[in-house]
Structures are given as structure tokens and as C-alpha cells.
Amino acid sequence: MTSHASDLVHKQGLQFFGSVNASISHELKNIFAIISETAGFLNDLTQLSKQGQTFDLCLLENCSNSIAEEIERGFDTIRQMNQFAHSVDDPVKETRIHDTLALAVKLTGFLSFARKTRLEPSGTEITIDTSPFLLQTLVYRTLRALYRAMDTSAELTLTLRESEASLVTLIFSHDQAVDLTDFPDFRTADVAEVLKAAFTKSDTGLALTLPRENKDLRDKFAGG
Amino acid sequence: MKHIDILIIDDEIKFADMLGRRLSLRGITCHACYDGQSGLEWIKTHPGAVTLILLDLKLPDIYGTQVLETIKEIDPAVPVFIITGHGTREDETACLAMGASEFIHKPVNIEKLTTLLNRPRGEGT
Numbered sequence: 001m002t003s004h005a006s007d008l009v010h011k012q013g014l015q016f017f018g019s020v021n022a023s024i025s026h027e028l029k030n031i032f033a034i035i036s037e038t039a040g041f042l043n044d045l046t047q048l049s050k051q052g053q054t055f056d057l058c059l060l061e062n063c064s065n066s067i068a069e070e071i072e073r074g075f076d077t078i079r080q081m082n083q084f085a086h087s088v089d090d091p092v093k094e095t096r097i098h099d100t101l102a103l104a105v106k107l108t109g110f111l112s113f114a115r116k117t118r119l120e121p122s123g124t125e126i127t128i129d130t131s132p133f134l135l136q137t138l139v140y141r142t143l144r145a146l147y148r149a150m151d152t153s154a155e156l157t158l159t160l161r162e163s164e165a166s167l168v169t170l171i172f173s174h175d176q177a178v179d180l181t182d183f184p185d186f187r188t189a190d191v192a193e194v195l196k197a198a199f200t201k202s203d204t205g206l207a208l209t210l211p212r213e214n215k216d217l218r219d220k221f222a223g224g
Numbered sequence: 225m226k227h228i229d230i231l232i233i234d235d236e237i238k239f240a241d242m243l244g245r246r247l248s249l250r251g252i253t254c255h256a257c258y259d260g261q262s263g264l265e266w267i268k269t270h271p272g273a274v275t276l277i278l279l280d281l282k283l284p285d286i287y288g289t290q291v292l293e294t295i296k297e298i299d300p301a302v303p304v305f306i307i308t309g310h311g312t313r314e315d316e317t318a319c320l321a322m323g324a325s326e327f328i329h330k331p332v333n334i335e336k337l338t339t340l341l342n343r344p345r346g347e348g349t
Contacts, residue, residue, distance in 0.1 A: 022310070026282065029309030029330055030236050036331035037242035044249050066238060112235065112282035152259070152285045 012191055013088070016137045023110040024081050031074045038063050038070075080106045087133045091221035092214070095132045097168060098122050101158055104139040108147065115147045115154055122160040128168055129213045131221070134195055141188045142172065142199075142208060149178040166212050173205040180206065228341055229273060232256045233263035233291065234280040234307065243278075243332065250338045260286030264294055267302075274302065276341060279324075281308040281315060289318060296323045305340070307332060 042063050045055055083103055098119075105117050128135075146156060154176040163169040180201055184192060192199065196214055200207040230247070234240040235258050244254035255274065257263035260283040267277070277295060281288030292304055306319045309330040316327040326340060 026310040030239065033309055033330035033332070034236065034238045034242065037239060037246060037334075040334055041242055041246050044246055048249075066242075070238075112284055114284070 012137060012187060013133060015187075016140065020084060020107055020140070023107070024077060026112075027077050027110040028074060031070050031077070034070050035067055038066050077110070084136070087136050090132065092129065092131050092218045094127045094129050095135060097126050097128060097135075097160055097170070097210075100132060100135050100139060101160065101170065104136060104143055105158070107136075108140055108143040111144065111147065113147050115150050115152070115156055117143070117156040117158065120157060120159045124162075126160055126162060126168055127212075128210055129218060130195060130210065131214075131217055134191055135210075138188065138191045138195060138197060138208070139170070141184075141191065142206065145180065145183045145185070145188070146172055146174065146178065146206065149180055149183075150174055151176055154178070163209060168210050168212060170208040170210070171205055172208070177203055226275075226344075227251075227253070228275050229253045230255070230276045230278060230341065231263065231266060231274045232278045233258075233260065233283070234278070235259055235282070235284050236280070239330070243334075246334050247338065247341070250334075252338070252341060259284050260288070260291040263291060264298070267295060267298055271299070277302055277304045278307050279304050281306060281319075282310050289315075289322060292319060292322050292324060305337075 042060070045059060048055060080103065084107060087103075098121075101119055105119055108114055109117075143156075150156065154174055157171075157173045159171040159173065161169045161171060183201075183206075184199055191197075192208075194217070195210060196216075197208055197210045200209070228251070230252060232240045232244055232254055234243075234256070237256075237258055240256040240258065244256055247254050255266065257266050263277075263279070264286075267274075279288055279291060279295070283291065288306065288308070292306070295302065295304055300323070303325040304323065305326040305328055306316075306324045307328045307330060308315070311319075311327060311329060319327055328337065
């Protein structure tokens with residue numbers, strides 16, 4: 001692994017962490033804003049009641065349900081945040097790709113321009129020996145680029161295939177033509193290079209092929 | 225007191241609706257759109273219908289600053305308050321330079337917002 005690749009892990013990693021944290025904090029602020037407004041509305045109703053005005057009690061039920069839903073949304077967000085934070089625990093390890101994809105879909109779901117995305121279940125558990133954090137970075141950047149290029153009504157489907165004994169392919173299929181002329185940008189291409197990943201573009205989707213083992217990464221980070 | 229009609233453009237549906245209810249209790253009529261494009265369509269098809277617009281920055285289809293720019297092209301006089309959970313100082317500076325009257329961070333203080341909405345035009349709006 002070159003020193004460039006090593007620098008990349010740190011610089012790109014920090015930028016990626018910042019970007020994901022910003023979107024998570026935005027999500028949490030939105031959740032708190034809804035809870036705050038709902039609590040404020042309950043207070044408004046209390047004041048009205050004190051003044052002798054009546055209101056439909058269903059309003060109280062709706063408010064408490066809404067607060068409970070937002071608290072659950074908040075816990076779910078914190079769960080994703082925690083899972084993401086632990087992606088740097090092991091620099092290189094046997095990584096379940098489906099888990100990486102599922103987390104990337106959830107993390108990109110916090111972006112305001114996220115599109116509807118379906119992750120196809122994979123029949124067997126597919127693992128690769130790689131950097132889980134850089135893989136997360138690459139999938140996240142790919143999803144983000146696709147969302148930006150897709151119309152609001154477009155949908156994305158993610159499928160995982162074992163293309164060859166030594167290769168795994170992630171397929172990002174979209175139901176509308178998208179312009180990916182500028183993809184991958186140089187940062188994404190840098191991460192792909194370190195992961196020895198290759199993109200193939202077509203009218204209906206994007207394929208990302210990864211090696212099952214990345215000896216250079218393991219040598220660099222795990223002394224293997 | 226002059227009647228106030230406002231348009232809320234925010235993709236957080238529950239937030240927009242709850243804020244609308246609370247403002248309605250304070251005598252302010254609220255309309256809501258949940259993305260930038262439908263907000264702009266509403267403004268085009270209801271010329272002069274609102275006295276003020278509350279605009280979120282992070283929208284699913286168009287970034288809020290682009291919506292702000294287009295609103296100012298359609299109706300330069302209508303005051304626009306940015307309401308955001310994500311805004312940076314750079315966003316605030318850019319929005320105010322583009323003609324936004326206020327830059328408000330979520331969660332909102334309803335009494336302060338009501339005071340701002342009731343402030344006659346010309347006093348900063």
C-alpha cells in the first residue's frame with residue numbers, strides 16, 4: 001500500500017465521519033424540533049382548557065403517539081450512529097457486505113435528497129476481507145452520487161452477487177436513466193483504488209466489483 | 225391586527241403541520257408544502273396570497289437557497305424566514321445576502337416567531 005493510500009484512509013475517513021455526523025445531527029435536530037412543537041402544542045391545549053375551551057381528546061392521543069414515534073426514530077438514529085462509530089474498530093476484517101449495505105442505506109437515508117432504496121436480501125452470507133470503514137465510505141459515496149443524479153420519484157435497488165470465486169459485485173439498479181458522467185469523482189476513485197474496487201456503468205445501473213481478499217490492505221493495517 | 229397568511233415549506237411533514245397548528249391558535253393562517261417544487265408551484269398559482277414564507281433549507285428536491293432565489297424572482301417583496309435544523313454561519317450569511325429576512329434555528333421559540341410574524345413590514349421584514 002502506498003503512503004498516498006495510507007493518507008487517504010485518514011483524510012477521507014475524517015471527511016466522511018464529518019459528513020455522516022452532520023447528517024445525523026440534522027436528523028436528531030429535526031426529531032427534537034417535532035417533539036418540541038408537539039410538546040408546545042400540548043401546552044397550548046392545556047392553556048385553552050384552563051380558559052374553559054374544549055377540544056377533541058383525540059388530539060392528545062395523536063400528540064402522545066407522535067412523540068412516541070419520534071423517540072423511536074431518535075433511538076433508531078442513535079443505533080445507526082453507534083453501528084457506524086464501531087466501523088473503525090478493526091482496520092481490516094472479514095466484513096459482511098449485506099450489513100455494510102444496510103447501514104449505508106440507513107445513513108444516506110438521513111440526507112435530505114435521499115431516494116427510495118430497496119436492499120434485496122442475499123441468499124447466502126457474503127463476506128470479504130477488507131477495510132469495513134473504507135467500504136462503508138465507498139458505498140455511501142456511491143449512493144449519495146446516485147441520489148443526487150436521480151429524480152425524486154426514482155427508486156434504487158441494491159443487489160449483491162458472487163460474480164466469481166474471488167470477486168463480489170454490488171449492483172445499484174435504478175428505474176430511470178441517470179447522468180453519472182462525473183462519477184466516480186476523484187475522492188471516490190481514490191477509495192475505490194485502495195479497495196481494489198472497479199465500477200461499471202450502464203443505462204440501468206452501476207456495478208461495483210470488489211475482491212474477496214485485499215492482501216495489500218491487510219499487510220498495511222493488520223501486519224498480515 | 226392585520227391578518228397574516230403564511231406558507232410553510234418544509235419536508236418534515238409533522239414539524240410543518242404542528243407548527244402550522246400552533247400558529248393557527250395564535251391567529252395566523254398557515255398553508256404547507258413539503259418540497260421545494262410544490263412550494264414554488266403554490267406561490268406561482270397563489271400570487272399575493274401569503275404575507276410571509278417560512279422556508280426550510282434542506283429539501284428533498286431543491287436546495288433551500290435555490291428556492292429562496294426563485295421566490296425572490298417571483299415576488300421580491302414577500303418576506304422569507306429560513307427555518308433550519310442544519311444551517312451553518314455560511315448558510316445564514318448567504319441566505320441573508322439573498323434577501324431572507326430572518327434565519328431561525330430549529331427548534332423554534334413559538335412566541336418569538338409569532339412576534340416576528342406580527343412585526344409590520346418595513347421593520348426588518
